[in-house]
Amino acid sequence: MFPDTLNNTIWTLRNASAQNKVPIWKTVIKELSRSRSNRRQVNIGQLAHITKDKEVVIVPGKILASGDISHKLTKILALDNLIKKYPDGKGVRIIG
Secondary structure (H helix, E strand, O other), X not given: OOHHHXXXXXXXXXXXXXXXXXXXXXXXXXXXXXXXXXXXXXXHHHHHHHOXXXXXXXXXXXXXXXXXXXXXXXXXXXXXHHHHHOOOOOOEEEOO
């Protein structure tokens, strides 16, 4: 993420954390605040192994192309939309 986009995302996550009082958004902030070289990297094959059909996941880092996935995951690219849809974070997993 670019610095301004990352700062806006962290600001949005802080607001969501304060409004909804749930720890998941603070955890995502912590993960996104890491340097690029220390962010998580997850292969698609790993996602296939540790997730269930139609599960909602956040990968605060890079998704690598190695592997195949045979089931559906809910994929929301913008964290703003994720926060609006799941403000309390229930049913959302952080992977990586």
